Amino acid sequence: xxxxxxxxxxxxxxxxxxxxxxxxxxxxxxxxxxxxxxxxxxxxxxxxxxxxxxxxxxxxxxxxxxxxxxxxxxxxxxxxxxxxxxxxxxxxxxxxxxxxxxxxxxxxxxxxxxxxxxxxxxxxxxxxxxxxxxxxxxxxxxxxxxxxxxxxxxxxxxxxxxxxxxxxxxxxxxxxxxxxxxxxxxxxxxxxxxxxxxxxxxxxxxxxxxxxxxxxxxxxxxxxxxxxxxxxxxxxxxxxxxxxxxxxxxxxxxxxxxxxxxxxxxxxxxxxxxxxxxxxxxxxxxxxxxxxxxxxxxxxxxxxxxxxxxxxxxxxxxxxxxxxxxxxxxxxxxxxxxxxxxxxxxxxxxxxxxxxxxxxxxxxxxxxxxxxxxxxxxxxxxxxxxxxxxxxxxxxxxxxxxxxxxxxxxxxxxxxxxxxxxxxxxxxxxxxxxxxxxxxxxxxxxxxxxxxxxxxxxxxxxxxxxxxxxxxxxxxxxxxxxxxxxxxxxxxxxxxxxxxxxxxxxxxxxxxxxxxxxxxxxxxxxxxxxxxxxxxxxxxxxxxxxxxxxxxxxxxxxxxxxxxxxxxxxxxxxxxxxxxxxxxxxxxxxxxxxxxxxxxxxxxxxxxxxxxxxxxxxxxxxxxxxxxxxxxxxxxxxxxxxxxxxxxxxxxxxxxxxxxxxxxxxxxxxxxxxxxxxxxxxxxxxxxxxxxxxxxxxxxxxxxxxxxxxxxxxxxxxxxxxxxxxxxxxxxxxxxxxxxxxxxxxxxxxxxxxxxxxxxxxxxxxxxxxxxxxxxxxxxxxxxxxxxxxxxxxxxxxxxxxxxxxxxxxxxxxxxxxxxxxxxxxxxxxxxxxxxxxxxxxxxxxxxxxxxxxxxxxxxxxxxxxxxxxxxxxxxxxxxxxxxxxxxxxxxxxx
Numbered sequence: 001x002x003x004x005x006x007x008x009x010x011x012x013x014x015x016x017x018x019x020x021x022x023x024x025x026x027x028x029x030x031x032x033x034x035x036x037x038x039x040x041x042x043x044x045x046x047x048x049x050x051x052x053x054x055x056x057x058x059x060x061x062x063x064x065x066x067x068x069x070x071x072x073x074x075x076x077x078x079x080x081x082x083x084x085x086x087x088x089x090x091x092x093x094x095x096x097x098x099x100x101x102x103x104x105x106x107x108x109x110x111x112x113x114x115x116x117x118x119x120x121x122x123x124x125x126x127x128x129x130x131x132x133x134x135x136x137x138x139x140x141x142x143x144x145x146x147x148x149x150x151x152x153x154x155x156x157x158x159x160x161x162x163x164x165x166x167x168x169x170x171x172x173x174x175x176x177x178x179x180x181x182x183x184x185x186x187x188x189x190x191x192x193x194x195x196x197x198x199x200x201x202x203x204x205x206x207x208x209x210x211x212x213x214x215x216x217x218x219x220x221x222x223x224x225x226x227x228x229x230x231x232x233x234x235x236x237x238x239x240x241x242x243x244x245x246x247x248x249x250x251x252x253x254x255x256x257x258x259x260x261x262x263x264x265x266x267x268x269x270x271x272x273x274x275x276x277x278x279x280x281x282x283x284x285x286x287x288x289x290x291x292x293x294x295x296x297x298x299x300x301x302x303x304x305x306x307x308x309x310x311x312x313x314x315x316x317x318x319x320x321x322x323x324x325x326x327x328x329x330x331x332x333x334x335x336x337x338x339x340x341x342x343x344x345x346x347x348x349x350x351x352x353x354x355x356x357x358x359x360x361x362x363x364x365x366x367x368x369x370x371x372x373x374x375x376x377x378x379x380x381x382x383x384x385x386x387x388x389x390x391x392x393x394x395x396x397x398x399x400x401x402x403x404x405x406x407x408x409x410x411x412x413x414x415x416x417x418x419x420x421x422x423x424x425x426x427x428x429x430x431x432x433x434x435x436x437x438x439x440x441x442x443x444x445x446x447x448x449x450x451x452x453x454x455x456x457x458x459x460x461x462x463x464x465x466x467x468x469x470x471x472x473x474x475x476x477x478x479x480x481x482x483x484x485x486x487x488x489x490x491x492x493x494x495x496x497x498x499x500x501x502x503x504x505x506x507x508x509x510x511x512x513x514x515x516x517x518x519x520x521x522x523x524x525x526x527x528x529x530x531x532x533x534x535x536x537x538x539x540x541x542x543x544x545x546x547x548x549x550x551x552x553x554x555x556x557x558x559x560x561x562x563x564x565x566x567x568x569x570x571x572x573x574x575x576x577x578x579x580x581x582x583x584x585x586x587x588x589x590x591x592x593x594x595x596x597x598x599x600x601x602x603x604x605x606x607x608x609x610x611x612x613x614x615x616x617x618x619x620x621x622x623x624x625x626x627x628x629x630x631x632x633x634x635x636x637x638x639x640x641x642x643x644x645x646x647x648x649x650x651x652x653x654x655x656x657x658x659x660x661x662x663x664x665x666x667x668x669x670x671x672x673x674x675x676x677x678x679x680x681x682x683x684x685x686x687x688x689x690x691x692x693x694x695x696x697x698x699x700x701x702x703x704x705x706x707x708x709x710x711x712x713x714x715x716x717x718x719x720x721x722x723x724x725x726x727x728x729x730x731x732x733x734x735x736x737x738x739x740x741x742x743x744x745x746x747x748x749x750x751x752x753x754x755x756x757x758x759x760x761x762x763x764x765x766x767x768x769x770x771x772x773x774x775x776x777x778x779x780x781x782x783x784x785x786x787x788x789x790x791x792x793x794x795x796x797x798x799x800x801x802x803x804x805x806x807x808x809x810x811x812x813x814x815x816x817x818x819x820x821x822x823x824x825x826x827x828x829x830x831x832x833x834x835x836x837x838x839x840x841x842x843x844x845x846x847x848x849x850x851x852x853x854x855x856x857x858x859x860x861x862x863x864x865x866x867x868x869x870x871x872x873x874x875x876x877x878x879x880x881x882x883x884x885x886x887x888x889x890x891x892x893x894x895x
Contacts, residue, residue, distance in 0.1 A: 243267055245305050252309045265317050272324035275350035282353055291345055293389035298349055311358050318359060322368055329371055348386050351376050356398060361405050363412055363421055370431045377437040384441060391445035396453045406439045411463040433485045443492045460495040473502050491771035496779055500838050503768045507633050510561045536562040541569045545587055550623050560763045564634050578863040584636055585832045591624060604680045607643045612748035613709045618755035625759020628781050633763050637783035639833045643677040647774035654769045656761045666753040670745045686737045702728040704736060706743055719743055783835030789816055789823055791841040800850025810875040829886040832862035857885040
């Protein structure tokens with residue numbers, strides 16, 4: 001006998017699975033085998049030791065006999081312990097949590113092993129029906145627990161885990177979760193001769209850790225254990241009772257007041273112990289299948305209540321819940337013939353319940369969370385389809401919290417606050433792909449919900465802005481890349497700042513390539529290279545701005561991907577950015593004038609739209625597209641007001657069809673919602689037509705035709721063959737509305753938008769566009785609509801003033817108290833746009849210059865983001881003069 005530091009005797013306990021012996025401290029009731037990871041008690045070890053050794057000797061004798069019959073035997077061949085069966089499966093699960101583990105799991109049926117870190121890195125389409133091959137290893141290596149079986153007496157039970165042999169196989173009289181009996185539903189249980197069902201829930205001693213040295217094993221607090229023992233007096237628990245929301249609230253308040261958490265511990269431990277219990281607790285009707293995509297059959301309000309109470313309970317109870325979740329994740333997914341069985345709908349419901357657990361917001365639970373995400377990511381396409389439709393049933397706040405937890409998980413895994421907080425990234429490379437693919441399911445669910453549950457920007461993970469984004473981009477572009485996974489595969493997670501960085505870097509690379517080609521061409525022609533060949537140089541006259549710009553762009557189509565430099569004829573000076581910006585602003589102002597005839601401005605919607613009037617030459621529409629492309633390419637914001645549907649058309653398709661000039665572009669499905677963004681009055685009339693209760697034909701007197709403006713008047717155009725003779729009735733009015741919308745937004749302006757589309761893509765053609773949403777393209781062209789004047793104050797420079805001058809103090813006091821719309825008009829007045837760059841105001845240059853003539857109104861130089869401010873004597877005068885100036889200035893796109 002060994003003696004511990006306190007002088008008490010220790011005993012040698014041998015693992016009943018692998019015969020590994022360890023010293024067990026006196027008074028300890030249970031232990032974990034450091035060799036195979038199996039949990040067992042002293043009593044269980046003593047009971048099974050003799051039989052196990054006899055069986056082991058017999059098997060070894062048979063093995064030696066077989067070996068002796070072979071002609072050649074390796075002298076250094078050693079025998080491995082038995083690794084088959086449920087016991088070893090559970091052991092291997094915990095071994096897989098070890099950061100340094102490189103184990104492979106033996107297939108008990110085939111005898112083969114498969115690596116535990118195999119990763120597949122493509123998320124299948126939601127609508128597919130084939131089996132998914134995602135992040136998980138071979139299904140044979142997924143650690144499992146026990147699958148449902150129906151016993152002969154009609155009672156549902158599951159194969160008992162580990163070495164359970166009924167009530168006699170306990171951890172000792174102090175086991176707080178020793179027996180659950182009198183249960184008429186499925187559980188981890190054995191049945192005795194009297195019809196009572198017993199289940200043994202193995203738990204850890206206070207010294208045991210999970211096989212990650214950074215994650216402590218979830219244990220009940222000692223105070224709670226003592227109170228539970230005092231209350232039970234060593235008696236058995238009478239089983240879990242299903243609770244209502246009111247009962248759970250009452251028990252929580254009582255436990256909080258008394259300090260006795262026994263009842264809640266029993267409820268939570270049993271509820272989360274398996275997928276079966278999760279469904280029985282949270283399904284609306286446990287016996288109903290709920291096999292449709294529209295109704296998961298879950299009590300979401302009760303789930304929310306259970307989690308809200310859980311995070312307010314003692315840490316010991318919360319750790320017991322994490323242990324129970326481990327058990328539920330160990331559920332067997334294999335049938336007896338060794339083939340993987342598909343997940344049931346109850347399994348999918350359990351995944352939805354578990355992924356909402358707020359406990360996974362803590363880094364100490366990330367090992368468990370990672371395995372949950374891995375199992376969800378590895379589901380089939382068909383199962384993902386169900387999950388997506390069920391996830392959209394979550395409330396927006398719960399949906400948002402789940403998205404935040406997964407994003408935080410990815411961020412911490414990439415950049416852990418302390419290197420020892422988590423296992424090495426090289427040992428768990430599947431963590432981030434699994435989490436990203438699960439986040440993709442949430443993103444798909446959010447897109448299916450109208451309106452979206454959360455804003456698309458809430459999926460952004462700004463931590464990824466600090467990665468080597470171009471390495472991610474090139475890994476995505478190269479299908480033969482060894483990395484296999486790239487965040488560019490899931491662009492919803494990349495912020496617009498990250499996407500802009502990728503687009504700009506890609507643009508710079510294309511600029512360099514074009515400049516190099518020009519240089520090589522010069523050398524081959526034996527011409528002297530000059531610095532101008534590295535830029536797109538445009539020389540225009542102010543009096544012929546549009547025509548000169550058209551001619552210059554037409555002549556220099558091959559140079560559009562070079563850095564832009566603009567000069568005005570007869571005006572000396574170098575373009576350091578100001579002339580380029582002025583060219584953009586002046587050109588946009590002229591083209592978008594209503595009397596120019598290219599665009600129609602709708603005052604109610606506040607947007608421009610393409611004039612459907614046919615014309616002989618659409619090159620000016622191409623010029624507008626080039627303008628937008630050059631603005632994105634050269635990081636300049638334009639004050640252009642197109643409706644959202646315009647940017648959706650601009651990405652239809654996102655990449656120009658290769659070598660097919662006749663390919664259809666700029667056409668996408670339209671709805672009445674899109675029509676509201678272009679012509680609100682017309683959309684209202686169409687909605688009234690759909691909602692009318694009377695006889696549509698006699699009241700509206702419409703036919704399937706539409707009026708189109710032409711030079712010198714109008715003409716009628718049929719919406720379908722012989723449409724002029726087909727009346728609009730109650731039966732066909734939906735068809736009429738849809739055809740009308742398609743004609744206004746697609747057909748009537750196809751030639752105009754086609755030229756506009758090709759102009760934009762002639763500059764911005766890049767695979768990076770595939771990653772962008774229409775809203776993000778708008779932000780790249782026009783800038784971000786979010787304005788914080790406090791941030792503008794921080795980046796302001798002064799010429800003739802200092803920040804401590806009374807005039808400047810008065811200026812900022814006035815500006816910061818203006819309404820947000822007036823603040824935007826001030827920004828428009830001084831910079832030419834009421835929006836800020838994508839990277840924020842910090843990327844802007846803003847200057848306030850002094851002028852002594854106090855009789856003047858404030859002035860601006862929009863090319864240089866400069867405000868010229870007279871030194872007014874009082875705050876009142878300053879406010880009056882400033883508002884007068886910004887209210888009477890003509891803004892671009894305004895009338």
